[in-house]
Amino acid sequence: MNKEFIPKLFSLLKEGISKETITKDVLSGLIVGIVALPLAIAFAIASGVSPEKGIVTAIIAGIIISTFGGSRVQIGGPTGAFIVIVYGIVQEFGVNGLTIATFMAGFIIIGLGLARLGNLLKFIPYSLIVGFTSGIALIIFSSQINDFFGLQIAKVPADFMDKWVVYFENIDKINGYAIAIAAGTVIITLYFQKLIKKIPGSIVAILLSTIVVQIFGIPVDTIESNFGEIPNHLSMPSLPNVDYATVKSLIQPAFAIALLGGIESLLSAVVSDSMIGGKHRSNMELIAQGAANICSAIFGGIPATGAIARTATNVKNGGRTPIAGIVHALVLLSIMLLFAPYAKLIPLSCLAGILMVVAYHMSEWRQFRSILKGNRMDIIILLSTFFLTVIFDLVIAIEIGIVLSSFMFMKRMSESVLVEKITADNINGEHLFDDELLELPKNVLLYEINGPLFFGAARQFQETISNTHLQPKVIIIRMRYVPLIDATGYQSLKEIIKSYRAKGIKVILSGINEETKKDFEKNEMFLVLEEEYILKHINEALDKAKSFK
Numbered sequence: 001m002n003k004e005f006i007p008k009l010f011s012l013l014k015e016g017i018s019k020e021t022i023t024k025d026v027l028s029g030l031i032v033g034i035v036a037l038p039l040a041i042a043f044a045i046a047s048g049v050s051p052e053k054g055i056v057t058a059i060i061a062g063i064i065i066s067t068f069g070g071s072r073v074q075i076g077g078p079t080g081a082f083i084v085i086v087y088g089i090v091q092e093f094g095v096n097g098l099t100i101a102t103f104m105a106g107f108i109i110i111g112l113g114l115a116r117l118g119n120l121l122k123f124i125p126y127s128l129i130v131g132f133t134s135g136i137a138l139i140i141f142s143s144q145i146n147d148f149f150g151l152q153i154a155k156v157p158a159d160f161m162d163k164w165v166v167y168f169e170n171i172d173k174i175n176g177y178a179i180a181i182a183a184g185t186v187i188i189t190l191y192f193q194k195l196i197k198k199i200p201g202s203i204v205a206i207l208l209s210t211i212v213v214q215i216f217g218i219p220v221d222t223i224e225s226n227f228g229e230i231p232n233h234l235s236m237p238s239l240p241n242v243d244y245a246t247v248k249s250l251i252q253p254a255f256a257i258a259l260l261g262g263i264e265s266l267l268s269a270v271v272s273d274s275m276i277g278g279k280h281r282s283n284m285e286l287i288a289q290g291a292a293n294i295c296s297a298i299f300g301g302i303p304a305t306g307a308i309a310r311t312a313t314n315v316k317n318g319g320r321t322p323i324a325g326i327v328h329a330l331v332l333l334s335i336m337l338l339f340a341p342y343a344k345l346i347p348l349s350c351l352a353g354i355l356m357v358v359a360y361h362m363s364e365w366r367q368f369r370s371i372l373k374g375n376r377m378d379i380i381i382l383l384s385t386f387f388l389t390v391i392f393d394l395v396i397a398i399e400i401g402i403v404l405s406s407f408m409f410m411k412r413m414s415e416s417v418l419v420e421k422i423t424a425d426n427i428n429g430e431h432l433f434d435d436e437l438l439e440l441p442k443n444v445l446l447y448e449i450n451g452p453l454f455f456g457a458a459r460q461f462q463e464t465i466s467n468t469h470l471q472p473k474v475i476i477i478r479m480r481y482v483p484l485i486d487a488t489g490y491q492s493l494k495e496i497i498k499s500y501r502a503k504g505i506k507v508i509l510s511g512i513n514e515e516t517k518k519d520f521e522k523n524e525m526f527l528v529l530e531e532e533y534i535l536k537h538i539n540e541a542l543d544k545a546k547s548f549k
Helices: 008-015 019-046 051-068 080-114 126-143 160-169 176-194 201-216 223-227 244-276 282-298 308-316 323-343 348-362 365-372 376-392 394-416 455-466 487-502 514-522 538-546
Strands: 418-422 444-450 474-481 506-510
Touching (some): 008 051, 019 051, 019 323, 080 126, 126 365, 126 376, 223 348
Parallel strands (some): 444 474, 474 506
């Protein structure tokens, strides 16, 4: 089997893992499991589902992604990036619709991996990623205002603008206790690890705020007051009921989950590679991510992907193999089985503070500011994706962002195609792209093309060659540096040949190797130009041109 489809854990077990490495992985897994607990709960609540669904997702997806993934240190589970999509799906299709969309997305991600498209997802422009990531961060920030300030708004609108209108209408309901807990959580989460590195600040904030609220009976919303009990067991697995009508209505959200999950997981894997000097297997990683989402849906969880922050925490604490990720999931399972009844006491304002910190780290404001100082095309992609994410919808933002990026790429590619005109008057002593001197006869015009002749550049190529004021007897089109010709390029080439031959001008193509000749035959080039005028070397083309009197 191709190595790219072998899970990283299997390869490492075959090579052998030292006891010292295993010890470090277990310790790192313990820390990451504790870090993941409040995030899993917070992401679930912010997504509009009950808190245990976040824990279930982190357990099930965490084990599968680490066991079968293509990265040494990837930590899988629910992430902030999914909050916007999940919340929107729950509002429109309900929790059952979310389960089916997650289930479908898993198969789509597996398909991407089997089709070896893992490497292609890496080519999505950085400006697009920063645009929608920053947009998601702003949406997460705005979604937590209700709990951060203790406004106790029963139904917060999904729309960004409507949300803020409701917040300002209820500004008189601010709860000072909630603000104190949330602000304290932010400070502890950001700065506690400067005192004690091994203990996550978010856990300290949760323990302190929960104890203080219970001892002093502080009037703030908790998980129990809004969601009731948190189950201390995993639900029995069950396959969602999927029919054609459901698939048709949920296919777009499923693709959105798949695309975002694929991008996020591979981005996390690339970041972790740079931290440990490793090299992940993109396509195996996608297959594992797909399987994780399928199983998460079967156990009643939400979408999962590689979590950049938790993966970085794993690396910083010494994790170097997938064992750390498996331990992290088992730690979460143990906490759920033993301490779930106590988790219901966590104040929602504390979780809001944790998510505010997540939003700050997700915002990538430094990169956002840096791109705004750069290329105009990157700025357009960045701002378009950002505002579409915030004001309209993440799915639309990604779709339009990719379309815009494609157009920008085609424009740049078409501008990179060079068509140089050479005549006998300017050839003397001139070098053409390499160290060669050509003796070009009078009444012969040579065009040298450098770059792919695809639909984005075909019109420019056609106009450049057609708009000559000279009337040569022979035109040589040299194509040695043309790596690609698509259907539009062939059509433009045919029209040029027909146009010149109609004027009695001979056309010779040079630099055509045997492989390109086969493509010529498939695209019926020999119907407009005989094979004798399609030559491999420039010297052959010049000799052919000299033979015409």
